[in-house]
Amino acid sequence: MRRHFTIATGLVMLTACVLGYRGLAAVAGEHDLAGIDEIRIDLPDTPMTVTGCSAGTEACPEVLSYRGAWQSTGGTGRDAERNATAPRLRFSTDGAFAALVAVVPLEVVGQVDLVMDEISVPDDRDLDLRTGVGDVQVVGVVASVVIDVEVGDVSVFGADAGLGVHTGRGDLQIETPGAADVETGRGSVDVTQTGEGRDLRVHADAGSVVVRLASDANLELTIDTPDTIRIQTDAITTVTSGHFERRTGSGNVRVELSSNGGDVEVVLAR
Amino acid sequence: MACSLALAPPAASPREPGPAAAASSAGTVRLGPEAQGRVVVEQDGTAVAEVALRPGETSALSLPAGHYELVAAEGGQRTSFDVVAGREVQPDLPSSLRAESPAAAETSAPEPSAVHPPDVAVVSTTRTFDDEEPDGGDGLRVTRRRQWRRWGAPVLSAVVPGLGQAVNSQPGRAIAIFTGTVSLALASAALWTAADPTDGATRGEPGRSDAAEVVRLGGLSAFTGAAGMLYLAQIMDAHAVAANKQVRPAKGYAVSLEAMRASTVGFSPGEPAYDLYTDYSVAVMGQIVRRLSVGVSDASIKRGPRRGLVVQAGLRVSYRFFDRGRVWLGAGGGVLMQGTTANGSPKPIAASADAPADDRRFSLVPYAHFETRIFVLDRWSLGLVPRLSVPLFERRYRGAQSTPRYATTFELGLATGVYF
Numbered sequence: 001m002r003r004h005f006t007i008a009t010g011l012v013m014l015t016a017c018v019l020g021y022r023g024l025a026a027v028a029g030e031h032d033l034a035g036i037d038e039i040r041i042d043l044p045d046t047p048m049t050v051t052g053c054s055a056g057t058e059a060c061p062e063v064l065s066y067r068g069a070w071q072s073t074g075g076t077g078r079d080a081e082r083n084a085t086a087p088r089l090r091f092s093t094d095g096a097f098a099a100l101v102a103v104v105p106l107e108v109v110g111q112v113d114l115v116m117d118e119i120s121v122p123d124d125r126d127l128d129l130r131t132g133v134g135d136v137q138v139v140g141v142v143a144s145v146v147i148d149v150e151v152g153d154v155s156v157f158g159a160d161a162g163l164g165v166h167t168g169r170g171d172l173q174i175e176t177p178g179a180a181d182v183e184t185g186r187g188s189v190d191v192t193q194t195g196e197g198r199d200l201r202v203h204a205d206a207g208s209v210v211v212r213l214a215s216d217a218n219l220e221l222t223i224d225t226p227d228t229i230r231i232q233t234d235a236i237t238t239v240t241s242g243h244f245e246r247r248t249g250s251g252n253v254r255v256e257l258s259s260n261g262g263d264v265e266v267v268l269a270r
Numbered sequence: 271m272a273c274s275l276a277l278a279p280p281a282a283s284p285r286e287p288g289p290a291a292a293a294s295s296a297g298t299v300r301l302g303p304e305a306q307g308r309v310v311v312e313q314d315g316t317a318v319a320e321v322a323l324r325p326g327e328t329s330a331l332s333l334p335a336g337h338y339e340l341v342a343a344e345g346g347q348r349t350s351f352d353v354v355a356g357r358e359v360q361p362d363l364p365s366s367l368r369a370e371s372p373a374a375a376e377t378s379a380p381e382p383s384a385v386h387p388p389d390v391a392v393v394s395t396t397r398t399f400d401d402e403e404p405d406g407g408d409g410l411r412v413t414r415r416r417q418w419r420r421w422g423a424p425v426l427s428a429v430v431p432g433l434g435q436a437v438n439s440q441p442g443r444a445i446a447i448f449t450g451t452v453s454l455a456l457a458s459a460a461l462w463t464a465a466d467p468t469d470g471a472t473r474g475e476p477g478r479s480d481a482a483e484v485v486r487l488g489g490l491s492a493f494t495g496a497a498g499m500l501y502l503a504q505i506m507d508a509h510a511v512a513a514n515k516q517v518r519p520a521k522g523y524a525v526s527l528e529a530m531r532a533s534t535v536g537f538s539p540g541e542p543a544y545d546l547y548t549d550y551s552v553a554v555m556g557q558i559v560r561r562l563s564v565g566v567s568d569a570s571i572k573r574g575p576r577r578g579l580v581v582q583a584g585l586r587v588s589y590r591f592f593d594r595g596r597v598w599l600g601a602g603g604g605v606l607m608q609g610t611t612a613n614g615s616p617k618p619i620a621a622s623a624d625a626p627a628d629d630r631r632f633s634l635v636p637y638a639h640f641e642t643r644i645f646v647l648d649r650w651s652l653g654l655v656p657r658l659s660v661p662l663f664e665r666r667y668r669g670a671q672s673t674p675r676y677a678t679t680f681e682l683g684l685a686t687g688v689y690f
Contacts, residue, residue: 018673020674073539107631109672111539133470
């Protein structure tokens with residue numbers, strides 16, 4: 001009896017693990033963007049850093065280029081290597097629209113993970129970036145930028161033609177001269193308007209909002225939060241909570257800020 | 271209170287006859303005096319009284335008319351008898367209860383005269399040794415079982431862990447179960463919320479250390495499993511105590527149904543580097559010869575990758591090499607077959623491009639297992655089932671989780687089974 005239980009206990013202690021190997025395969029690509037106005041990059045969970053180069057200059061070829069790696073698991077070392085090379089990134093076009101997506105064979109779904117390094121594009125191409133879990137950083141793109149992330153911080157410096165950002169969970173740090181519509185499910189938002197005053201909508205389900213406006217002239221400002229509202233600009237100074245509305249000048253620049261749980265602060269960018 | 275003690279006064283102080291005695295539908299059962307040990311009186315498989323007998327004593331029970339069985343508390347041979355209203359019966363006792371040297375007794379038990387509820391057994395006794403003083407029924411215990419508790423106690427335990435034990439008059443056990451279940455649930459919740467959903471989001475950030483993550487996932491698996499097993503066990507225990515059941519595992523069962531959760535901590539690509547792989551399944555096993563069972567196992571349907579579906583089932587053989595008391599030990603093996611269907615790869619964006627066909631995969635996973643089962647009721651067991659498997663193709667868990675082919679996998683299964 002005692003021997004049986006010793007065996008049983010030993011087996012229990014041994015349980016609950018998987019033995020195997022890990023693999024890694026580099027991935028790189030360069031795709032012609034002649035005639036392409038908009039690029040969608042739709043990748044599985046991975047951080048993304050997209051850098052725009054000055055279009056039309058010699059240093060900035062008209063291509064989408066990227067580097068990264070596929071990480072994998074396998075029951076044997078050889079299988080791990082094979083699994084890492086099984087997926088690929090597919091670039092396809094339709095008129096002026098191009099898309100870069102990951103094609104992962106069903107047999108390795110769940111056994112591979114993509115980690116992208118830098119992605120480079122000419123700065124005049126509109127961008128649509130999508131991923132699951134991964135921080136996204138966009139720098140130097142003057143065209144419009146749309147970002148949709150499930151979990152991850154997002155930072156954008158540029159997006160002169162307009163910006164749309166959604167992340168389910170993560171902090172947002174934005175510096176843009178363009179109109180912007182940004183929201184996060186859980187995280188703080190920090191927006192700085194550069195250049196002229198533009199329409200701005202910011203929402204945080206749970207997190208604070210800090211906005212640095214380019215100007216407080218001709219403003220139609222609406223703020224909602226159960227926590228503190230603090231505004232300190234040339235034309236408006238207040239500390240309150242709940243709902244706040246103020247119109248200055250012609251009111252043709254609409255700024256809507258809201259948080260379901262977090263302070264909202266508005267100041268002027270200097 | 272799950273039971274009450276109803277001790278009749280000794281012969282020297284007989285009961286006062288009740289005015290409604292004539293209307294009673296109860297009969298009298300006399301046990302002894304040539305017996306010793308504890309005997310259980312059952313009706314329709316439910317214990318209605320438990321009596322401690324001593325040589326030379328006669329115990330009289332007032333029971334509602336009906337058919338009853340006598341069995342020693344330790345189990346063994348049964349004898350049956352009928353109680354007729356207003357009549358007295360002295361059934362044969364199981365041989366294991368017969369005293370070796372029965373004292374010649376002159377028994378004169380008082381007539382049970384009071385009117386009692388139909389689910390109440392009343393015992394009276396008379397000492398027959400001249401050198402002993404009547405002690406008010408020392409050694410006699412009659413257990414009154416309220417029928418509603420047989421099912422009420424487990425239902426209450428299902429609603430609030432330990433509550434069934436409380437109504438079964440086991441306050442210590444009730445507190446222990448409630449505290450244990452709540453503690454395990456809180457520990458599980460703490461480990462669950464300790465996961466960092468942003469793990470792997472930032473390039474180059476290693477996230478939680480491998481050891482910490484493995485410990486967290488292992489603890490989460492252990493605590494949730496223990497909480498589930500404790501929860502099920504205390505429900506069954508509440509019924510067993512309320513019904514005063516002596517657990518005798520159904521060794522001769524024909525068919526068993528089993529629900530199992532198998533889980534393991536496995537490596538995953540990227541960050542986080544480890545994940546908890548869990549698989550819920552059911553099995554239907556038949557005992558084809560004594561101790562050997564075969565059947566359909568590991569059956570389940572679950573969500574697959576890319577809004578797909580995973581359907582699995584298998585064949586299993588198991589041999590029970592040890593069964594003593596409530597504990598069974600066994601070993602066996604089988605093969606799990608798994609089919610996966612999923613939407614195809616992303617469609618090229620060109621409008622003229624054809625939509626890719628759905629992907630399909632088939633997998634075989636042979637395994638060997640060891641099983642430890644503890645019976646909480648005659649036909650209900652809880653078990654630990656460690657399993658060793660080597661998938662011949664990738665094995666899918668829920669969603670996009672999968673382990674690669676040839677990845678040796680140790681899983682810990684927690685199972686509950688019912689036997690017919």
